[in-house]
Amino acid sequence: MKPRILLIYTGGTIGMMKDPETWALKSFNFEELLLHIPELRQLDCEISTISYTHPIDSSNMNLKSWQRLGEMIHERYDDFDGFVVLHGSDTMAYTGSALSFMFENLTKPIILTGSQLPIGDLRTDAKENLITTIQLASQIQNGRPIIREVCIYFEYQLYRANRTAKVSADHFEAFMSPNYPPLAISGVHLNIDQNLLWQGTFDEFAFAKANQPQLPEDEYKMFYRPDFVNDVVILKLFPGITPEVVNAICNIPELKGIVLETYGSGNAPSEQWFVDAMKRTLDKGVYIVNVTQCRGGAVDMGKYETSVQLKAIGMVSGKDMTTETALAKMMYLLNYTTTLADFKHYFEKSLRGEVTE
Numbered sequence: 001m002k003p004r005i006l007l008i009y010t011g012g013t014i015g016m017m018k019d020p021e022t023w024a025l026k027s028f029n030f031e032e033l034l035l036h037i038p039e040l041r042q043l044d045c046e047i048s049t050i051s052y053t054h055p056i057d058s059s060n061m062n063l064k065s066w067q068r069l070g071e072m073i074h075e076r077y078d079d080f081d082g083f084v085v086l087h088g089s090d091t092m093a094y095t096g097s098a099l100s101f102m103f104e105n106l107t108k109p110i111i112l113t114g115s116q117l118p119i120g121d122l123r124t125d126a127k128e129n130l131i132t133t134i135q136l137a138s139q140i141q142n143g144r145p146i147i148r149e150v151c152i153y154f155e156y157q158l159y160r161a162n163r164t165a166k167v168s169a170d171h172f173e174a175f176m177s178p179n180y181p182p183l184a185i186s187g188v189h190l191n192i193d194q195n196l197l198w199q200g201t202f203d204e205f206a207f208a209k210a211n212q213p214q215l216p217e218d219e220y221k222m223f224y225r226p227d228f229v230n231d232v233v234i235l236k237l238f239p240g241i242t243p244e245v246v247n248a249i250c251n252i253p254e255l256k257g258i259v260l261e262t263y264g265s266g267n268a269p270s271e272q273w274f275v276d277a278m279k280r281t282l283d284k285g286v287y288i289v290n291v292t293q294c295r296g297g298a299v300d301m302g303k304y305e306t307s308v309q310l311k312a313i314g315m316v317s318g319k320d321m322t323t324e325t326a327l328a329k330m331m332y333l334l335n336y337t338t339t340l341a342d343f344k345h346y347f348e349k350s351l352r353g354e355v356t357e
C-alpha cells in the first residue's frame with residue numbers, strides 16, 4: 001500500500017498570487033495550488049488535501065491557529081502516514097516548535113514547508129520544497145515512517161523544526177539550524193542521516209509517564225497536548241536598557257514567564273537595579289529563562305561574572321535553545337507543570353531534541 005500523506009494548507013507565500021489591482025500578495029484557492037504542480041501525481045504516495053477555511057499570512061498565527069492546526073492533524077492521525085504543512089515562513093520556526101511539544105511521542109512525520117516566491121512565479125522555490133517534503137514524509141522502513149518528529153524542509157535541507165530560525169527575508173536559504181545539523185540533505189540523492197533523527201529520550205518518556213499515569217509502562221502512545229499559556233514575554237537586552245523599561249515589563253499583570261535574551265553565553269548587566277528587578281520578578285513566581293541573542297552556541301550561566309548572579313537568583317537556563325523554541329516550550333510547560341522545580345527540570349532537559357544536554 002502506498003504511504004498516505006495529508007497536505008495541510010494554512011496560508012503563506014507558497015499559495016499566494018498578486019492582486020491584479022493592488023499588486024499586493026494575497027492567498028488564493030488551495031485547489032489551484034495543486035493545478036500548478038501536476039508533478040505531484042507522479043509521486044509514489046496517496047495525497048489528500050485540506051485547507052484552513054481562510055488561509056492566513058503566518059504573521060497572524062496565534063495560539064488558536066496552532067491549536068486549529070494541531071486538531072487537523074490529531075483528528076486524522078490514524079488515517080495517514082505523514083503530514084505536510086504548508087505555512088508562511090515568517091513564523092514557521094515558532095509553529096514548528098509549538099507542534100513539536102504539542103505531539104508527545106510522535107510516531108509519524110509532521111513536516112512544514114513554504115517558499116520565498118509564490119507557486120505561480122517563474123522562479124519559484126515552492127515546487128522543489130513541496131515535492132521533496134512530500135517525498136520525505138512518505139519514507140517508510142520496516143512498516144513504519146522513518147521520520148517521527150516535527151521538521152522544516154526548506155531549500156534542500158531538512159531540519160528539526162525546534163532547532164530552526166528564519167534568518168533571511170529574501171534568500172531562498174531562509175532558515176538555519178545553528179546548533180543541530182540538518183537531518184537530511186536533498187541533492188542528486190535524498191540523504192537522510194538516520195543517526196540524527198529523533199528517537200525519543202528518557203526525559204520525554206518520564207514526562208509522559210508523569211502525565212499519563214493511567215497507562216501501563218510500555219503503552220505510552222502519541223499524546224496530544226494542545227494547551228499553551230501565552231502570558232509570557234520576550235525581553236531582549238540592549239546596551240542602555242533602563243530600569244523603567246525592565247520594571248514595566250516585569251510588572252505586566254498576569255505575567256507568568258519571561259524569555260530573557262541575554263548577550264553571548266548568557267550575560268546581562270551586573271548593575272544592582274537589574275539583578276534586583278530579576279530577583280523581585282522571580283520571587284513573585286514569574287519564571288525567567290535565559291537564552292542567548294547569538295544565533296549559535298549556548299548559555300552557560302556562571303562562566304562570566306555578569307551571569308553568576310543570574311544563576312544564584314534561580315534563573316532557568318535555555319542552554320542552546322533558540323528563542324523561538326524557548327518561547328514555545330515555556331508556553332507549553334507553564335500549562336503542564338505546576339512547580340518551579342518541575343518547570344526548571346523539564347525546561348533544561350531535552351523533551352523533543354530541542355536542546356543539547
Ligand code: ASP
Nearest residue numbers: 012013057058088089090
Ligand atoms: N509573510 C509570509 C508568511 O509568513 C511570508 C512567507 O510565506 O514566506 O505568511
